[in-house]
Amino acid sequence: MKRKILAALLASTMVLSLVGCGGGSAETPAAPAADDGAAEEAPAADSGAAEEAPAADATAGGDETLTVWCWDPAFNLNAMYEAEKVYQKDHPNFKLNVVETPWDDIQTKLTTAATSGDLSTLPDIFLMQDNAFQKNVLAFPDVCMDLTGSGIDYSQFAAGKTAYSVIDGKNYGVPFDNGAVVACYRTDLLEQAGLTIDDFTDITFDQYLENGKKVLEATGKPLISMQAGECDLIMMMLQSAGASLFNEDGTANIVNNETLKIVMETYKGLKDAGVLTEVNSWDEYVGDFVSGNVAGTINGCWIMASIQTAEDQKGNWAITNMPSLVGASGATNYSNNGGSSWAVTTKCANPTLACDFLASTFAGSNELYDNILPSGALATWAPAGDSSAYGEPNEFFGGDAVSAKIVDFATKVPTNITGAYYYEARNAVATAITNYINGSDLATELQTAEQTVNFNMGQ
Amino acid sequence: MYLFLCIVSFISVFPLYWMVSAATNKSADVISGRLIPGGYFMENLNNLLAAQNIGRAFGNSFKYAAILTIASLLVSSLAGYGFEIFHDKGKDLLMSIILLAMMVPFVATMIPLFQMCSKAGWLNTTIGFILPTISTPFLIMMFRQSARSFPHDIMEAARIDGLSEIRIFFQMFIPTMRSTYAAAMTITFMNAWNSYLWPKVIMTDSASQTMPMVVANLTEGYVTDYGMLMLAVLICTLPTAVVFFCLQNAFAEGITGAVK
Numbered sequence: 001m002k003r004k005i006l007a008a009l010l011a012s013t014m015v016l017s018l019v020g021c022g023g024g025s026a027e028t029p030a031a032p033a034a035d036d037g038a039a040e041e042a043p044a045a046d047s048g049a050a051e052e053a054p055a056a057d058a059t060a061g062g063d064e065t066l067t068v069w070c071w072d073p074a075f076n077l078n079a080m081y082e083a084e085k086v087y088q089k090d091h092p093n094f095k096l097n098v099v100e101t102p103w104d105d106i107q108t109k110l111t112t113a114a115t116s117g118d119l120s121t122l123p124d125i126f127l128m129q130d131n132a133f134q135k136n137v138l139a140f141p142d143v144c145m146d147l148t149g150s151g152i153d154y155s156q157f158a159a160g161k162t163a164y165s166v167i168d169g170k171n172y173g174v175p176f177d178n179g180a181v182v183a184c185y186r187t188d189l190l191e192q193a194g195l196t197i198d199d200f201t202d203i204t205f206d207q208y209l210e211n212g213k214k215v216l217e218a219t220g221k222p223l224i225s226m227q228a229g230e231c232d233l234i235m236m237m238l239q240s241a242g243a244s245l246f247n248e249d250g251t252a253n254i255v256n257n258e259t260l261k262i263v264m265e266t267y268k269g270l271k272d273a274g275v276l277t278e279v280n281s282w283d284e285y286v287g288d289f290v291s292g293n294v295a296g297t298i299n300g301c302w303i304m305a306s307i308q309t310a311e312d313q314k315g316n317w318a319i320t321n322m323p324s325l326v327g328a329s330g331a332t333n334y335s336n337n338g339g340s341s342w343a344v345t346t347k348c349a350n351p352t353l354a355c356d357f358l359a360s361t362f363a364g365s366n367e368l369y370d371n372i373l374p375s376g377a378l379a380t381w382a383p384a385g386d387s388s389a390y391g392e393p394n395e396f397f398g399g400d401a402v403s404a405k406i407v408d409f410a411t412k413v414p415t416n417i418t419g420a421y422y423y424e425a426r427n428a429v430a431t432a433i434t435n436y437i438n439g440s441d442l443a444t445e446l447q448t449a450e451q452t453v454n455f456n457m458g459q
Numbered sequence: 460m461y462l463f464l465c466i467v468s469f470i471s472v473f474p475l476y477w478m479v480s481a482a483t484n485k486s487a488d489v490i491s492g493r494l495i496p497g498g499y500f501m502e503n504l505n506n507l508l509a510a511q512n513i514g515r516a517f518g519n520s521f522k523y524a525a526i527l528t529i530a531s532l533l534v535s536s537l538a539g540y541g542f543e544i545f546h547d548k549g550k551d552l553l554m555s556i557i558l559l560a561m562m563v564p565f566v567a568t569m570i571p572l573f574q575m576c577s578k579a580g581w582l583n584t585t586i587g588f589i590l591p592t593i594s595t596p597f598l599i600m601m602f603r604q605s606a607r608s609f610p611h612d613i614m615e616a617a618r619i620d621g622l623s624e625i626r627i628f629f630q631m632f633i634p635t636m637r638s639t640y641a642a643a644m645t646i647t648f649m650n651a652w653n654s655y656l657w658p659k660v661i662m663t664d665s666a667s668q669t670m671p672m673v674v675a676n677l678t679e680g681y682v683t684d685y686g687m688l689m690l691a692v693l694i695c696t697l698p699t700a701v702v703f704f705c706l707q708n709a710f711a712e713g714i715t716g717a718v719k
Contacts, residue, residue: 071676071679071680072679072681073511073676073680074510074680074682075680075681098665099663099664099665100665100668100676101676102675102676102678102679103679104675105659105672105675108656108659108660109659109660112569112570112573112660115570116570116571116573116574116577118573118574118577118578120577121577121582121663123663283490283685286490287490287492290487291490291491302681303681305681305682306681306682309486309487309682310487376681
């Protein structure tokens, strides 16, 4: 009997110690942590202390502070800080609390908050990958605010870019960085084959293949490398002709997609001729053009930041538009890969402020876009391209005014439909292209891909 | 035989060597596969300090991990001790329920836990970090197993000398089971230091971020500086390595069996 009492006593000590430890530690060490945050992060987040746990109510009551989540210090965080400065000129009390959060983490937090029905943990504004935009708005309709008619002039953005954040005719995002596709070439290597950058401008993939063979013969180097098992180039080629993996009604469009067939055949043609080589990882892909194993690459314009890390190749690079598909209706020399847009959450306590902030910065300030240009953040807001900063020559790319060129490319990108199952469809097509290159039948592979996507969609 | 062992140990040590050497090279060299150490260590360090608040993240991680380790050792060992030493009808049933809880993956309980923490106002706090893992079935089981080898003679002698049960635990059990505690401490500290998913969900403020979160921040963006990234990984690995090497002998003892 005595032992039983003791057992009960020990058990209750266990529970007590649990509560005791927890309670004590929450009160003492957590508080200084928040203070540290305020002291150390002087410019950005002295609101760290003020906006602690119940962040939900912090923005209410005349407080002009907005919390923002985004992920790249050199790039989009920097852009937000610059936007804060621009907006503060007219709104001296305005303040941003920018929290650096990787995209994958934003997705996890978004899912957790939306699934648990507790949106209070979300920020006021966050950055979303364009490819994930439609999926998130469709899956969690309560999270993002409808920005149609909020004073943001969407007509000044590139249509192909805005389309990523439009669902059922409503605008849910403010376009941010440019993902317009550029074709980059090593002019010194092209020269060895007797070619110039003009031989690669406004061309078709047939001409690209012919030029590629010449370069391969003269230098022994392929024109481009791509990551095996990924289908970035496939998707870029597809969008360049305005085609998508989905129909307007959301059903998969793979088996009867004539453009997709042309894309697959073109890709295999490049691979078979040795003009395109496949590597196993992203690091190898970057390593290939940085160390001169290939004569160029085709990707979203953000790839230029990686190219420019090869300082010894300064002046030997040039950019132009991508080749167009042969035989596809609506084929152009322009496409898009990557990029992101700002979204406002429904939890935002001061939506008028958030919308006005975005409308007068990312959707209305030449000054902002000029200030963030050195960090490589290119606008999709058309008026920005006219400013003098965008016309300045870039010595790395042979003194070309690359920024203005890319903004011009962006305005010509055809729109496409990403839908809720974009990533699933991409994966299915990536499998199909790998098998097709290895010799299996195209029609069968496309059939399998469509079945996989339909299975994922639960149809 | 030795050749085989040499190859296997080379394979397991090489990534560590590569991490250290990459931390002293610049990003372009890391990508092009340079294996020998370079002279960019200081530059990487300066870049890292400029890009991220490493000191704060390190302090946060250390604080969370240390508090969790102490609290968790106390709670779990007390539970394990209680389970083994005292007898009760429901004891085994309760133990099975606890062990059953070990089978439930964390992601399944994450959302309800998040809701609880959010309602209680524990987001961005130490208590939010430690509560879900303060008592783990694994540790309770480990302490129960080692309490089995705790000599009953000592306990009887102590009781005769008039020591209260709680003092027997603190003055007899804990000192005797030092190596088990060391092993448990190593495991708990490592898990706490490396935990990523849970802090990622509840730490929404930049002032509360932990080291693994900062390392994850470095891989985002259009350009990754691999030299800087490897340096951050190196810094992030150090504390667990130090804890492990300090407690290495005790760890091996604690895992194999405690009382001599």
